Amino acid sequence: MYTSPNNHAQYLITVWTEPQNGRLRIYFSPRRFAKFYPPLPIEKATRILGHKGYYDMTRSEAIAFANDLDRLFKEIEKAK
Numbered sequence: 001m002y003t004s005p006n007n008h009a010q011y012l013i014t015v016w017t018e019p020q021n022g023r024l025r026i027y028f029s030p031r032r033f034a035k036f037y038p039p040l041p042i043e044k045a046t047r048i049l050g051h052k053g054y055y056d057m058t059r060s061e062a063i064a065f066a067n068d069l070d071r072l073f074k075e076i077e078k079a080k
Contacts, residue, residue: 004036012036013069023056026065033072039079040072048072 002013012032016025029052030045048068057065 004032006036010036020056023058024062025054025056026062027054028052037076040076044075045072048075 001011001015003009003011010032011027011029013026013028019025028049030049031042031052033045033049034040034042048071049065050068055061055065
């Protein structure tokens with residue numbers, strides 16, 4: 001589970017480490033990213049990551065998602 005640096009009780013992303021049927025289960029919430037990183041509008045977080053929810057990702061989808069997370073954090077840094 002990845003949490004905000006200011007509040008470790010609420011998730012931003014949860015990843016289950018045991019793949020099911022060759023897929024990695026991930027749950028995330030763009031709204032929480034926008035809440036904990038205030039310069040980031042929810043619309044931008046959603047545009048980069050997608051909509052809140054559970055996703056069962058293949059290896060290539062998980063790599064693409066990790067790249068999107070990198071892009072999101074670069075946007076957060078630029079907005080500071």
